[in-house]
Structures are given as structure tokens and as C-alpha cells.
Amino acid sequence: MHYTCPLCKTENKIDASFHPVEYVCKSCSNLIDVSKNTSTKVVKKPIENVVLEIGQQGVIDGTAYRVTGIIIRKYGSSIFWREYYLKDDKGNSAFLSESDGHWVFLHLINEMDVKRKQNGKVAELHGVNYRWYETTQCTIHAAAGFFEDRLNFGIATYKEWVNATQMISQEQSGDSLEYFFGRHISKYTIKKAFNIPNLPNYTGIGIVQPYYFNIKQLINIFCVVALLICLLQVYVYTTRSNYPVFEQSIRFEEVKNKEMVSKSFTLSGGSAPMKVKVFSGVDNSWANVQLSLVNEKTNEIVYTSKDIEEYHGVEGGESWSEGSTTEEFNLCGVSSGTYHFLISAERQETIDTTVPASTYTSPDGTVTIKRENTGLINVINNNTFESVLFGDLKTLEGDQTGTGNMVKKAFEGKNLDSLLNINAEPLPAVAEPVTSSNYVDIKATWLPVSFWNFGIILVLMIVFFIGCYWGRHLFNVAKWKNSSNSPYPQS
Structure with missing residues (x-):
């Protein structure tokens, strides 16, 4: 027209x-x-x-x-x-x-x-x-x-x-x-x-604007999801066997600077945490255990390291202690399959300060030098039978007192360290005593299926639903704000 x-x-x-x-x-x-x-x-x-x-x-x-x-x-x-x-x-x-x-x-x-x-x-x-x-x-x-x-x-x-x-x-x-x-x-x-490229942006809430979520549909979805989670949890729980999978005492010397491969073990059922407990009888010292869980099918490796420390003493007349000889930790979400451990460990080495005792007398017979088992140097004046202790040979050689000058004169031109070593007789080897500090005990247990994640998910779903429900109430209050006939109390 x-x-x-x-x-x-x-x-x-x-x-x-x-x-x-x-x-x-x-x-x-x-x-x-x-x-x-x-x-x-x-x-x-x-x-x-x-x-x-x-x-x-x-x-x-x-x-x-x-x-x-x-x-x-x-x-x-x-x-x-x-x-x-x-x-x-x-x-x-x-x-x-x-x-x-x-x-x-x-x-x-x-x-x-x-x-x-x-x-x-x-x-x-x-x-x-x-x-x-x-x-x-x-x-x-x-x-x-x-x-x-x-x-x-x-x-x-x-x-x-x-x-x-x-x-x-x-x-x-x-x-x-x-x-x-x-x-x-x-x-x-x-x-x-x-086919419009641009439209006016939203301002405020429209008179018939829908809420951001459909509450009825949300309830239906949440119920279905909760049912599926429950069924999955029941399946995982009924198909799981919970048992210790590894337990062994290992000498630190056996795994020092190398790894030990444990026997294989098989896990069947749903994923669950694995609890590892390590013990060593450390006493005012520390030990460290490195543990790798290897999935033999996928070659995936979960690595962890744990320190065991225990210290105690007396200070100001009061006893104190810190640390523990036992540590526990979890490897989360371990699924079914065949596994083994790679184990290495080390401990704080005990420093043996004893050295073989050795004695040497000067050619003129006036001075005797003796290295004690403790490493101290004992200088004896054979004329007066007086003796002076030095922490080591270096301290003696640097001494400027009468004792130091007497030694320099009596042993002029001689290497004291060589003289003492030549004349020293080695102490007999003593085997390290077998104690709990020489070993680390490792025990791994595949825990029962945890209901924690299951509960957390359900709680979060409930909290989210309550938040949406309350949000819809606030949304409707705002929608009716410009109405003089609002069913909601206006502040």
C-alpha cells in the first residue's frame, strides 16, 4: 500500500x-x-x-x-x-x-x-x-x-x-x-x-522478568544428581576391600643413596585414600623417608617425602620435647590397580669424635705428647710432670706460651701430626648396636571409602539451593519495589 x-x-x-x-x-x-x-x-x-x-x-x-x-x-x-x-x-x-x-x-x-x-x-x-x-x-x-x-x-x-x-x-x-x-x-x-546487532542493556528488574534459575527444575536436577551420587557411593563402598597393603622394617644402611623396590600389591574397588605410617626411634636427631607410589600399568608416580624429628632436653630446670618418632600422611584418591613402592631413607649421622690414642716422646726425653681417644692433645713436661691439654694440634702449634715454645724446641723440624699417627694403634672396630633408630618402619593401608567428599557435595548442593531460593525472594522483592501493591514488606 x-x-x-x-x-x-x-x-x-x-x-x-x-x-x-x-x-x-x-x-x-x-x-x-x-x-x-x-x-x-x-x-x-x-x-x-x-x-x-x-x-x-x-x-x-x-x-x-x-x-x-x-x-x-x-x-x-x-x-x-x-x-x-x-x-x-x-x-x-x-x-x-x-x-x-x-x-x-x-x-x-x-x-x-x-x-x-x-x-x-x-x-x-x-x-x-x-x-x-x-x-x-x-x-x-x-x-x-x-x-x-x-x-x-x-x-x-x-x-x-x-x-x-x-x-x-x-x-x-x-x-x-x-x-x-x-x-x-x-x-x-x-x-x-x-537480526538486530545491538539492543538496550537491562536496567533494574523487569515487571515480568524471570528469575535467573528455575527453582522447580533446579530441585529436579539436584534430586537426580543426589540419587546418582548415592548410587555411585554405594557401588564404590560395596566393591571395596580395605586392608594393609605394605608393611616392612628397613635399615637405613640398606637404602642409603639408593632406592629399594618393594613387592607389588593389587588394589581392587573404587578410589580411596592410602594412609602411610612411618616410624623410627630417633633421639635428639632426625630421619627422612622418601616414598614413591608407582602404578605399574600407567607408570604414574605419586611422590612424597616425610621428615621424622624428635628432640628433648632440660632448660632452666624444666624438661622440654618436640617432634615425634611417628608420622602419618595420606595419598589421596588412589584407584584400583597394581602398585609398588620406591623407597629411600636417610638419617642424621652420629659423629664419632674418638680417635685412636697415640703417644710420642721427644728425642731428648723432656716432653711427651699424647693424643687422647677424645682427640685432645696432652703435653707432659717430663721434668716437672706438669701437663697441659690442647684442643688439637693446630692450637698447640700456634701456642706462644712456655709450653708451646718447649714443644717447638723439643720437636724442632718434626711433623707432630705424622709422629702421632705413625705411633698410633687403631682402635678395634665396634659394630653399631641394633636399635630402633637404625630402622624405619613403613606401613601403608588402603583406607575405607571416604564419605567426606560425598557429604561435602550434598552439603554444597543444599547450600546452593538455599542460596538460590533466598535469592529468588530478594529478586521478587526488588521486582515489586516500584509497585504500591507489593506483597512484600517495603523498608
Whole structure:
């Protein structure tokens, strides 16, 4: 259909299956009465956040619609929302309403289908109750396109009832009274339907905006997940055998600077922690155990190292102690399979300060030097039978007293260290006594299936659900914040 503006002669056309009563010239913005082909007034062009154009096509719920009209309504001095008039190929009407980035898709309904209850505070449609949200008075601020009813630029009254993501809207403009059924439609659906690159961002919460989660679906999902977890836990528990898998006492000398490969052992059932207990009778010393668990099928290695330390003493008349001769740790999540250990260990070495005793007398017989088993150097004046102890030969050689000078004179030109070693007789070798400090005891046990992770998951699910439920309450409070008929207490 083509309509030529009687004022600016601009051609206005629309491919639609209805006959408009009025249209707004796209060039001069005059509102033209089609029957009289005259202008009734000049209207503002809709430009505030308008994203659709007259004649633009889009598909919603499988039905192709064409935009035939755009109206911007104004409430108060600064609140605007946009209404897009749509027509399908059969001439059926639909409407898109957008406010603060929130979209509602509406259709005309029969006034007789809406039942008013509780003095208008509740509206019933097809057995569903809708709560009165607000009554708003507004005017047409701007308009564009083609309209099959005359536009009323007077004050229009909107009354809205809401139930979750659906609503009933009553529009009274002059003598005209119309009812609309609307539902939330996401901006991404609009973007895809009309191939729009950009849409207004959300501001606040829309009147029929859905909560971020569907609580009923969330309950169903959580119940199914919890049931699956329970069944899995029962399966793992019933297919597990819990037993010690390795136990051995190992001499430190056997694994010093090398690794020992243990016997293989097989684990069957679900994954579970492996507890390792190590013991060594350390006494004011330390030991270290390095343990690697090797999966013989995958060659995966879990490495760990543990220190065993125990110290004690007396200080200020009070006994003290720290550390322990036993340490325990867990290898988490060990699954079924065949394994062995690689073991190495070391301990604090005991320093043997004893050296073979040796004695040497000077050629003139005046001085005797004796190296004690403790390593101390004893200088004896054979004339006076006086003796002086030195910590070592180096200290003696650096001594500037009479004793030091006497030794230098008596052994002039001789190497004292060589003399003492030559004359020394080695001490007989003594085998190290067998004590608990010479060994490290290692015991590994595959623990029972832990219910800790199972319980943690269920608790987290419950906490998440409670958080979502409480969040939905806060969401609804915020949604009804701008309503004077909120079912929630307003602070």
C-alpha cells in the first residue's frame, strides 16, 4: 500500500494486510487522516532507544511479523517506554513493549475472559490469578508508522496484573478499553528474530522478568544428581576391600643413596585414600623417608617425602620435647590397580669424635705428647710432670706460651701430626648396636571409602539451593519495589 503525504508529497508505503486509518509521514512527521488525506497534527519522531524500523520483519514463535507502528509513551517527566505494533500475514495483531531493556510480547484478549476479584486487586484469566501491580497514567510522546485505530494523544490509563513471567494489561484511552495478555521475551530472542546487532542493556528488574534459575527444575536436577551420587557411593563402598597393603622394617644402611623396590600389591574397588605410617626411634636427631607410589600399568608416580624429628632436653630446670618418632600422611584418591613402592631413607649421622690414642716422646726425653681417644692433645713436661691439654694440634702449634715454645724446641723440624699417627694403634672396630633408630618402619593401608567428599557435595548442593531460593525472594522483592501493591514488606 502506498500513501502520498498531502503536505510534503513523500511516498509512504507498507506491505500489510490491513487498511490504516492514520499514518505518520516518515518525512515531515505529520499525522495524516487517510480518509480525508489531511494532517491532524505534527508528532515527534520516535528516536529514544528505538531499535526496530517500520516495515522490518521478524519471526517470533514460528510466526512472521512485520512492524507497522511505533509509539513511545511517557510517564511523568522522564520515564519512557516503547511499543511496537506488529502484524502477521493474516492481519492478526501483536505487540512488543520494551522498557529499560526488558521486553514483553503481548496479544489482544477478550475483555469477557478477564474476571476481576477482590475489588480489582486480582484478575483471573483461564483459571490463573494475577496480582495487581500498578496503575499508570501516560501519554503518547512520539509515533511513527501506520495505525488501524486513531491515536489518542490524551491521557491513557494502564492497569497491570502480574503472575511470575506473565501479565494482563488493561489500557483505557478515552472511551476505548482493551485488554492484553503479555509474557516475558528475552532480548536475545528479539535480537535473533529481527537480526538486530545491538539492543538496550537491562536496567533494574523487569515487571515480568524471570528469575535467573528455575527453582522447580533446579530441585529436579539436584534430586537426580543426589540419587546418582548415592548410587555411585554405594557401588564404590560395596566393591571395596580395605586392608594393609605394605608393611616392612628397613635399615637405613640398606637404602642409603639408593632406592629399594618393594613387592607389588593389587588394589581392587573404587578410589580411596592410602594412609602411610612411618616410624623410627630417633633421639635428639632426625630421619627422612622418601616414598614413591608407582602404578605399574600407567607408570604414574605419586611422590612424597616425610621428615621424622624428635628432640628433648632440660632448660632452666624444666624438661622440654618436640617432634615425634611417628608420622602419618595420606595419598589421596588412589584407584584400583597394581602398585609398588620406591623407597629411600636417610638419617642424621652420629659423629664419632674418638680417635685412636697415640703417644710420642721427644728425642731428648723432656716432653711427651699424647693424643687422647677424645682427640685432645696432652703435653707432659717430663721434668716437672706438669701437663697441659690442647684442643688439637693446630692450637698447640700456634701456642706462644712456655709450653708451646718447649714443644717447638723439643720437636724442632718434626711433623707432630705424622709422629702421632705413625705411633698410633687403631682402635678395634665396634659394630653399631641394633636399635630402633637404625630402622624405619613403613606401613601403608588402603583406607575405607571416604564419605567426606560425598557429604561435602550434598552439603554444597543444599547450600546452593538455599542460596538460590533466598535469592529468588530478594529478586521478587526488588521486582515489586516500584509497585504500591507489593506483597512484600517495603523498608
